Amino acid sequence: MCGIIAAIGTEPVLASVLRGLQNLEYRGYDSAGVAVGLDDSLAVCKRAGQISALVDDVRAELPDGTRAIGHTRWSTHGPPTDANAHPHTDCTGRVAVVHNGIIENHEVLKADLRDHGHRFTSDTDTEVVAHLVEQCLEAGDETGVAVRQAIDRLAGSYAVAILVDGDDRVFAARNGSPLALGVGADTFYLGSDAPAFVEYTDEVVYLEDGDLVTLSPTSFEVSNDGQLVTRPAETIDWTPGDARKGAYDHFMLKEIHEQPSAIEQTIRGRLTDDGVRLEELEALDFGAVEAVHFVACGTSYHASLYCEQLLRERGVDAQTFLASEYSGSPPPVDERVLTVAVTQSGETADTLEAVRIARAEGATTLAVTNVVGSTVTRACDHHLLIRAGPEIGVAATKTFTSQITALVLLAERIVQDRGTDIQGYPLDELAALSDNAARTLESPQAEAVARRYADADSFFFIGRGPCYPVALEGALKLKEISYEHAEGFPAGELKHGPLALVTPQTPVIALFSGENDRNTLSNVREVQARGAPVIGVVPEGSDLVYEDFDDVLTVPDTAPELTAVLGNLQLQLFAYHVADALDRAIDKPRNLAKSVTVE
Incomplete structure (x- = not known):
């Protein structure tokens, strides 16, 4: 998925934005770009291809500034070309925008904008955002109002960051696509996720759908539906070194070898002499659950199948559904069903849609995820973190093992609450799993x-x-x-x-x-x-x-x-x-x- 990084402060920020782009490479991309806000203009550099080439060009071509936005693009609308790379600008070059997600009404918006004389230079849905802001500015709106008016016209999923020439702020918004705010000592950051800026700050504000953020060099404010809101800052519990390869040739190999510690972190504090204790779920009465439905995709689906077998063997009605198929033919669901959404990132669109359907039918929903503050933790009634730490390699490894470990704990807790006479899971062996994993590796x-x-x-x-x-x-x-x-x-x-x-x-x-x-x-x-x-x-x-x-x-x-x-x-x-x-x-x-x- 595409990646966003932005920074604003009292000192030049271009180096941190370029570093953020490199930190986002793991998300997958085919082009990248940067826009820098200067005293009297915006400077943009974007390229199809690798970030390493872009970095060289940026350092040679762009002056530094105290506010900048960057992007790694994964092609959806149009092929990976320089023209389709982000940031996108308006007709005058006064507005620069980066965007993740899909703007579903972009064709209607583009037709209307063309009727008003706007010229488009890319195949993307994103470019309409820059032109919408331009149109509002031409109508005389103040910059913040122009941004809000433009965002209000968008339909679909998006996270956007916007620079406007002549305004010393950065604007951002999210709806259905992740965006986090990093709070540093003298700089603020935006990122698709925390690894984009973790080497600069460990204080993160996870934004919610509908949030519009205005960042100045020394402060920020968040509004939703026109009202100022407070979003709590959280301290992430891993270090920049956790998101680096170290002595390993690849992140994947590093993360394979991190599995013993990831298992230990998942289990820590959750196994007691009396069985399983899940503090996050103390308020959840599993004894009232008559059926468990897992919804997941890919690797998370395989972890769910594993847990489904455990529950069925112990007399619990359990089924696993591919989240991408769930919306087409959802199973019968009511308040007696526990729907468990398993997603490493907490942002998987198909899984979130399945959660919305299940909740609408009255099911209790539980998220099993790796990411604190992710969308799924807010979309579900309850959540259980797998605590695997950051996973940079695209192919999931330690998160799969930690998902299984967390789901085993969940299954055992369900069996405990139901008071069945079925033999429980071998918890002594589970406690030894970390050591056995180390021996295997x-x-x-x-x-x-x-x-x-x-x-x-x-x-x-x-x-x-x-x-x-x-x-x-x-x-x-x-x-x-x-x-x-x-x-x-x-x-x-x-x-x-x-x-x-x-x-x-x-x-x-x-x-x-x-x-x-x-x-x-x-x-x-x-x-x-x-x-x-x-x-x-x-x-x-x-x-x-x-x-x-x-x-x-x-x-x-x-x-x-x-x-x-x-x-x-x-x-x-x-x-x-x-x-x-x-x-x-x-x-x-x-x-x-x-x-x-x-x-």
Whole structure:
């Protein structure tokens, strides 16, 4: 998704805006640009391509100033060209705008503006904002009024930041697209999320839909529906170093290796001698819940499938829905349903729409997310943070593991409140998960195996029970960053169609948990009979014979439910090393964005 950065203060801010653009690269982009407010003009530099080239051009071409806005664009309206890159300006060059989201009524607005003599130079929906502000200024409106009048005419999702020549302020607004305000000692920042400016301040104000922000060099104010409002500042609990690669070649590899600490952070304070204690959810009576509906997309959907299985095994009616399909045919929902929205960013548009539908039907809603102050935490009745820390790589790794860990705690709390006699989750083993994850990541097996199969035509991932969602996730991770074909299946479904695709060039990665392993082994025999090599992901101490496989990735012996979680770490390493062997852009895979904020 596109990224916004802006800064205003009493000292020059261009360097911090350029640094903010670099911090936003992980979100995915194909062009970028900057506008600087000077004493008597605006200076703009924007380019298709990499930020590194833009930075060189900006330093050579633009003077510094005390207010600036920047943007990383992910193409929607029009191809990635210099003309379509943000910031966009009006006819006179007096107004500069950066924008995330989609302005749904831009064609109507553009037609009206053209009728009034405005000339457009890009294919984007964003450019209408600059011309709307220009039109209001020409009508004699004061700058702040002109901005508000322009924003009021927009329909759709947006976060915008605006500079106007001759005015020493920065204006911004949000509706359905994330925007955060950073409060520094002598500078204010705007960013699509906190990593854009975290090295300059840890004090963040999370803006809400309908907010219009006016920033001066020394103060700011927030209004909503024409009324001044107060939004509390929060202190983020991670440091700039958390959002840097350090000694690792890629953010993804760093974040894979951060999983033991991420698991520990998710669990900390939530496991007691009496079971699970979730302080955030003390007011929620799970005993009154008759059914649990998960809504999620992508990796979060796979984590939800895992938790659905846990609940169903323990007598709780649970279902998982793809959020992108939910609005078309939502299930029957009432006040007896707990709808759990699982989203790493807290800004996933499809998931937020599913939440709105569920709430309208009377369901209690609960967000499971990684981002404090994200939209989903305000859209839901309750929220549970996974506490994984910042994740910069586009492909989710530690957030998936932390989602599963948080959802396990949630499932156990639901079972506790319902007072069922069903055997609970192995909480002692959950407490040891961090240590077992560290042991798994110490293994060098995955790199050698990955390089052996990097040139394969296709990859199949299979598993049963809790291994099935992990098989789906393993396939997704591989296709995301290697661009190779990969599919995940329930192991028993191979013979119902996919087996036709198996060849000696189709490695099959089979996950074993210690339960139903003999059935999965029968499926392994089926693919071996067709010449396919098999990589077994196997718990140590298993009675499986390792010679049954062409290659083996082992994980520490633990409860069957958690074996799958550890197996996922091996699959992440496998995907990473395949992509590395193929020289892919691992942290910024093509066509993908970290946060999907449009439906």
